[in-house]
Amino acid sequence: MTPTADFRITLDGKDLSPRIRPRLISLRLTEKRGGDADQLDLVLDDSDGRLALPPEGAVLTVALGWKAGDGVAIGLVDKGRFTVDTVEHSGPPDTVSIRASAADFAGSLTTRREQSWHDTTLGAIVQAIAGRHRLQPRCAPALASIAVHAKAQERESDIALLRRLGREHDAVATIKAGCLIFAPIGAGITATGKPLPGVTIRRRDGDRHSYRVEKREAAGKVVAEWHDRKGAKKQQVTAGSSDGAERKLSRVYASEAEAKRAAAAEARRAGRAPRSLDLTLAFGRADLAPEQPATAQGFKADIDAQRWLISG
Secondary structure, eight states, X not given: OOOEEEEEEEETTEEOXXXXXXXXXXEEEEOOOSSSOOXXXXXXXXXXXOOOOOOTTOEEEEEEEEEEOTTSOBEEEEEEEEEEEEEEEETTTTEEEEEEEETTSOGGGGSEEEEEEEEEEHHHHHHHHHHHTTOEEEXXXXXXXXXXXXXXXXXXXXXXXXXXXXXXXXXXEEEETTEEEEEETTOOBOTTSOXXXXXXXXXXXXXXXXXXXXXXXXXXXXXXXXXXXXXXXXXXXXXXXXXXOOEEEXXXXXXXXXXXXXXXXXXXXXXXXXXXXXXXXXXOOTTOOXXXXXXXXXXXXXXXXXXXXXXX
């Protein structure tokens, strides 16, 4: 049996799917890793002129999956809540285009603010930011206890600060299902703090694939500076290999420990093999999510041997 796709879209608890289904031209959901909002795009037929335009700021709940068919998992997967950002009516033929962003990315997350953080921990910063935006904090234990002696947030939004902390600690900050998750890259945890299950993607599952390996110079040595208050001067720490070009981080860190962690994070990032695998699946899988570990099967031996991480 040929698989039949299914979806459910609700507004304020009311299921709009029966009204949307006969008008649906396209539905696209883009899930993103890191501090970027997931995005929903809908295009609906309005050739009869009877379709009401949704108000800006309306919150839609979306679930995707399969209604029936061989070789697919039957059922719907909740993909979260989305706030309508833009509505466009065009024609002929008349259509309504709706773009919505993940509702958890409140406008206040992108508001620039001034704050200084002193003698605290990474976990406490994540907890404070989460509380400010009515989110549940989910900071990985390996990161939560890291001491932060001084951190300045100068005309910087909370989401920008989280991205910066992520770069310094080789971690990713994301918001899912009302939770602010801060975890090492590749940790792959859910909004409840549990590990994301690994998945296997077989070549027969896809229409197309593209595997790319890019040549990269040796990662080299990473230099980070920190301010030595006692000595009243800047000091340096290094990480990585002496092979290849040296790179110097632009920031000056408040302590030697912070500088070491930032240098080590940059060295790990630079040392990752520049390999990518782009897949177009024959039948979509709503259960897949960014940061989820994946195994490829049935491709070239080099591809199957890699440990993959879904990026979006």
